[in-house]
Amino acid sequence: MSELRYDGRVAVVTGAGHGLGRQHALELAARGAKVVVNDLGGDRTGAGASAGPAQEVVEEIRKNGGEAVANPDNVATPEGAQAIVQTALDAFGKIDIVVNNAGILRDKSFKNMTVEEFDAVIAVHLRGSFLVSSAAWPHLRENSYGRIVNTSSPAGLFGNFGQANYATAKMGLVGFTKTLAHEGAKYNIKANAIAPVAWTRMTEDLLPADFADKLGVEQVTPLVAWLAHEDVPDSGEVYTVGGGRIARIFVAEGPGYGQKETLTVEAVRDNWAAVSANEPLTVFRNVGEQMGPLIQQLTS
Numbered sequence: 397m398s399e400l401r402y403d404g405r406v407a408v409v410t411g412a413g414h415g416l417g418r419q420h421a422l423e424l425a426a427r428g429a430k431v432v433v434n435d436l437g438g439d440r441t442g443a444g445a446s447a448g449p450a451q452e453v454v455e456e457i458r459k460n461g462g463e464a465v466a467n468p469d470n471v472a473t474p475e476g477a478q479a480i481v482q483t484a485l486d487a488f489g490k491i492d493i494v495v496n497n498a499g500i501l502r503d504k505s506f507k508n509m510t511v512e513e514f515d516a517v518i519a520v521h522l523r524g525s526f527l528v529s530s531a532a533w534p535h536l537r538e539n540s541y542g543r544i545v546n547t548s549s550p551a552g553l554f555g556n557f558g559q560a561n562y563a564t565a566k567m568g569l570v571g572f573t574k575t576l577a578h579e580g581a582k583y584n585i586k587a588n589a590i591a592p593v594a595w596t597r598m599t600e601d602l603l604p605a606d607f608a609d610k611l612g613v614e615q616v617t618p619l620v621a622w623l624a625h626e627d628v629p630d631s632g633e634v635y636t637v638g639g640g641r642i643a644r645i646f647v648a649e650g651p652g653y654g655q656k657e658t659l660t661v662e663a664v665r666d667n668w669a670a671v672s673a674n675e676p677l678t679v680f681r682n683v684g685e686q687m688g689p690l691i692q693q694l695t696s
Contacts, residue, residue: 400625402429406488407624408480410434410471410528411498413449416547416594419613420495420620421453425462427621430488433457434467434480434498442500442516463488471498471524474531481531493624494532495545496525496569503558514561521547521565525572533585542585543624546573548634550591553645566591570634570647577632578682586631588623591645592616593638611639632681648677649686654693 407424411417413435425431433453437446450466457464467483470476484491500520502513525546536542551559552566569589576587594616619637622628634645653670655663664671680686 400427400621400627402427402493402621402625405429405492405626406432406484406490407493407495408432408434408484408491408528408532409495409497410480410524412453412495413437416592416613416616416620417495417497418453419617420497421464422457422460423617423621424493424495424624425457425464426460429462429493431457431462431464432467432480432484432487433464434469434471434483436470436498437468438500440501442502442520471496471528472519474527477524477527477531480528481535485535490539491532491535492539492541493543493545494529495547495620495624496528497547498524499547502561504561505558506560509560514564517561518565518568521562522568522572525569529572529576536580536585537583540584541626542580542583543626543628544573544576544580544585544587545620545623546587546589548573548589548591550593550636553591553634553636573634574632581631586623586628588628588631589634590616590619590623591634591636593636615640646679648679650674650678651676652689654689656693 402424405428407429409417409421409424409431412421412433417435421431421433433450435450437449438444445468447466447468450468454464454466465483465487467480469479471480481491498520500517502517504513529544532542546569548569549562549566552563552570555563573587573589576585580587594611594613616637619635619642636643636645650673653667
């Protein structure tokens, strides 16, 4: 099989100074992409800033024969997001790939979580992905080509104690990804999301130390690279990835219960088993399909 290449493609990878983002940037560059390495350079809570981490990754890429430029702007501000995309345009003339990877943690049990701690995490993960994608979107549409990879999380898909802010942002990215897939389809813009499990500075307090070697970032990046490639067939999907395992995660609907008469509380109670049944499952591709069973009931 031929090697997958990204020659002629320009990629922006946010949060690429460490961990997953760094590995994504290195892999894309090694396969021919020109890369904007974005990283604010703060700690994992978002505090501080330094141009050092992004520049170090750029120097590593250049040492290995690749092309890259650093960008230290903040994804969570409109001005920062625009500057990140402008860096790609100024350095390489276009943008083809956006990997939204930047993130911070402000873990706290819900009863102790402050508004600031909630907003700060939403701002980087969810708002930041929106802002950077929004800045790139006109250029992707104009060129009739784009690949967007968003970073969700199992914590968002299934919930996790002490991460109400993080989980909210990460589940929000699922809806964001699916909507971009619909709106980008006619312009050959594909958007997908990953829900990674990897040992990084973001997760070192959450994952068992014994798994550090088995959950390396190099086990996640191949999926990101595939989703960023021109040959990827799918859009609007979410995949969990880690430790050498990849699986599609999907939103599905059970058979449900319906009646022509107006529902009552008692009818809901008496048919709760049917309402809660999870077989057979149906995976809908859009809101129109999901409305199908209801429309059929209303018109039959």
